[in-house]
Amino acid sequence: MKSVFSATKLGRISGRRFALIASLAYAPLCTSAWSLDLSQAYQAAMSQDASILATRAATDARLERLPQARSQLLPNIALSASRNNNSLESIGPDFAGRASVSNRNYNSSSLALTIRQPLFRKFQFADYKQAKAQVNDANAILDRELQNVAVRVSGAYFEALLTAEQLALVLSQKKAYTSQFEAAKKRFAAGAGTRTDIDEAQAALDLNVAQELEVRQNVDYTHRQLQVLVNQPVDNLATLDPEKLQLLEPTPNRVQDWIDRAEDSSPEIRSLKAQVESAGYEVEKAEAGHYPTLDAVAQISRDASSTVTSVNNSFNNNSIGLQLSIPIFSGGNVNSNVRQALAEKARAEQALEALRRDLGVRVHHEFRGVTEGVLRVKALEQAVRSTEQVAMSNRRSYEAGSRTLIDTLNAEQQKVSAQRDLAQARFVYLISRVKLQALTGGPKTEVIDEVNGWLKP
Template sequence: MPYCVEPRQATTSLQIPRLLALSTVVAGVVAAFPQAGWAMDLRQAYEAAQANDAQVRAARAGADATRERLPQAKAQLRPNVAVNMGRNYNDLTTTGRGLLGSPVTTQTHYYSSNQSLSVRQPIYRPYQQAQVRQAQAQVEDADATLERDEQNLVVRVGESYFDALLAEDQLALILAQKTTYSTQLDAARKGFAAGTGTRTDIDEAQARLDMTVAQELEARQNMEFTRHRLEVLTGQSMDVLARLDVQRFQASAPVPGAVEAWMERAEAHSPELRSLRAQLEAARLEVDKARAGHLPTLDAVAQWSRTNSDNVTSVNTRYDNKTIGLQLSIPLYAGGQISSTVRQSLAAQERAQEMLEATRRDLGVRVHREFRGVTEGVLRIQALEQAVRSAEQAVQSNRRSFEAGVRTTIDVLNAEQQKTLALRDLAQARYLYLVSQLRLQSLAGADRVSTVELANGWLQAAAPHPTPASD
């Protein structure tokens, strides 16, 4: 059965077969385990995951790398100052003809040197100016992407945390059910020996007990897996998780109560949309950069140079040269490369625009789905709480009827099983409500700490206890 209120793609391993949950009755079984170690709540798990999760650390490093594009782009519009210096030893051999036509060879040895200081200040560089604005958009994209990954971490931690709680609840309920079936089997055997029962009662109780034993093995494996997954996410081992305070827990409808308001909030604050809007702006500026290939550039240039013995005719002579002026460069023809680059950039801009629109529509669907998960979760929890009370009353009635000889063992076992299913569905609905709430807040770009504290407020620092030992 998917961990949702309507058919949709699976997103968490809470989607496991035969989900069994803890209720007020089973809480007594859990609390009865020996106490040791310390408890971790959702807030502590999130803080540990923030420091340990490799995906978030990689996103932070990626954002830091992208932020460096802005100072690099701005540097292209600042003065460029360069100093060049050189000193050479020259050995010049000259062969010629003397006055009488005889060959004459002379050798000249001298040092030459040069020093130059040049300053170039861009005045009109449309390509670099567009590059600065593009770098700003890319930084906004990196910041929004990091925020999106941070929001996803809230959901991943919440799903893993409640998944681990559900696995513990499943095992605790199965152990309680196992005890009930064992007691029922023993009573059936005694009744059969006393002549008041039937062999069918024994076989039915034995079959239910055997099935519970198989479910216990599966539940233990699942609890170990979910606990390990949470430990990998947080980078910490833990003895026990803070449990949901079912006595204090009160599901309430989201505020604001209109799904349209949540959609507007998501469109305005969703980090996913902010990232795509920044990508669209960067794509638009890429078009400006491509078109700048047709435009001229203008720089202010100043240079001071000094040369000593620059050539053989100027040995022991020094020249000082100072220049200042403007340098204009006008592109004329580049073989069609610039026009092709413009067309390519326009296509990339259209792609970014369509991706933004597609994501905006999909975000509306996801917000609507999680909004329904919260609002319908409130009603479902209320209905299942009533179902649990009715199932408990049915169990008591069947037991009294069995003692009076009106009902059979099978009737009692069926009532017990129906109660177990009601308890399972109730706990599942509570966890679904909390996870849907985390997802809804994340999609709307809410403050991460506030989102975690909202869910963490329903938890209690349960008395620490180790994993229950196998019977």
């Protein structure tokens, strides 16, 4: 009776106690001494994750594109100087008509200050506007990666919690199977049971041991996944508190509103819109090959002994004027560049349209993940209560002789399956909330802090 009573108590484990068992089962697998919750994991990943650090560096590099393009529209000032030692050998007829050779050495120098201000350069003007679009693209890509950090950290964190809960379930099931195995042996020894009961209990226990090994491997793997993101050893994780968990419908509660929000604010959409704009300016740059350029040029120069006939003479020259360059023929290169740029623009426009359609599907999926997740969690909570009652009734009926051991084992397995499905449904609901905010460009930390409030140390 003692073993049966223990199994009965184990069958009444609630969602709250699963979280406690999960944390206790998970702790021995780690050797470090650092504990964190979801918000701490997110902040650590923001500063330590290699992918986000690489994206930040790439963004900083692309931001320099704007001052580089602007510089082409500002005055260009150049100073040039030279000093040479010249050795001149001249051969010519003398007064008698004979060849005469003369050598002459002299120094020459020049100094010039030139200021060039572009007045009309279609290519540079388009390049500057393109640089603005590319900076917008870089910022949108960074925002997208920041949103993805929240999704990746939440996914890794919830997966680690889920495998810990699965391990807790397997361990509780192992205790129940062990108790049933011992009870079956005692009943057989007392003449009230059968050898088949012992074999069935042994088979269930052996299968449970194999499941335990697999789940422990998954716990270690998910634990290491999270460590990679936060770049620090992790010991205990704050677990989900079912009493704090709020099953909230999305606000607004209409999927089209979320799709519209995604099209307006999604970092992915903003990135591709910027790429389409950049492609349009690339067309302008290609067409600039047909246009003249006009610059204002001012120069101050001083030359000394610049030629053999001006040795020991110096010249000061100040000039200001306009310089016009008109392209006439480039072998068809400009027209080819224009066609290429137009094709690239068409590609970017179609990529944007494809993303809009795909984003609508993904937003719809995550919206349903939240709305249906609420219903699924509530349904599974009721299913857990029912299967726990069935498992307890079967154990009592088995003790009374009206149920077989296989009925008890099946009821126990059904109970554990419902508990496992409930844990998974809760985490699917949570990650759907995070993904929905990420897809629509919502606040990066608001949903993380919200979910973090539903955890407990």
